[in-house]
Amino acid sequence: MKSIGFSLILFFLSAHTFGQFKHLQNAGGDPVTEITDPTQMKQGNWNYFDSNNYNFRTENYKDNTVVSNVYKTPDKPVNVAGYKQKVITSFTQKPIKELAAKLSKIGNGEIIIMEDNTVFIHFYYDRIKSAATVDAVNTDDLKKYALQKTILFF
Numbered sequence: 001m002k003s004i005g006f007s008l009i010l011f012f013l014s015a016h017t018f019g020q021f022k023h024l025q026n027a028g029g030d031p032v033t034e035i036t037d038p039t040q041m042k043q044g045n046w047n048y049f050d051s052n053n054y055n056f057r058t059e060n061y062k063d064n065t066v067v068s069n070v071y072k073t074p075d076k077p078v079n080v081a082g083y084k085q086k087v088i089t090s091f092t093q094k095p096i097k098e099l100a101a102k103l104s105k106i107g108n109g110e111i112i113i114m115e116d117n118t119v120f121i122h123f124y125y126d127r128i129k130s131a132a133t134v135d136a137v138n139t140d141d142l143k144k145y146a147l148q149k150t151i152l153f154f
Contacts, residue, residue: 049125050109051134056122057112071112073120080112080151088154095141102137103154106130111152117143 035043042061050056057080060067069081088100088111103109107128112120119139128134142152 048110048122050122051107051125051128051131053125054122056120057110071120073114073118078114080149082149083112084150086150086152088152093145096145099137099139099141100154102133106133106137109154111139111142111154113142113147113150113152115148117148119143 033045033047037043041064043063044061046059046061047055048057048059055072057069057071059069066081068079069083070077071080088096088103091097091100107123107130109121109123109127112122114120119142121137121139123134
């Protein structure tokens with residue numbers, strides 16, 4: 001009985017921890033994407049899907065090191081491997097803290113701020129708590145701060 005309970009907890013945690021990934025498999029059932037080798041190193045493509053089932057970013061790993069990190073803008077793909085990565089809750093500015101509070105009620109995802117200060121927001125696949133409020137998110141306050149070339153996780 002304990003093993004069944006443990007298995008259910010383990011399944012629940014793994015399903016909710018990696019909700020943004022949609023694992024692809026070949027005909028034999030072996031994973032094609034999001035591969036961790038026997039030494040627990042990331043290998044190959046790790047695809048990030050948003051709540052609209054759109055693959056918006058792909059990281060390519062070789063022995064746990066990011067080789068490329070391509071974000072798919074409406075115009076052309078951009079390699080964001082050199083972008084800073086921060087957690088939005090680490091900011092102390094009031095407008096950003098308020099945005100972080102709104103986002104935490106909606107779900108999990110990331111905001112990508114391009115070099116030209118264009119802001120893209122994506123809620124991860126299968127990680128939205130309240131879909132009705134997604135359209136109400138305003139990220140204009142982020143443009144007031146020096147956050148170009150940054151990925152903010154929430």
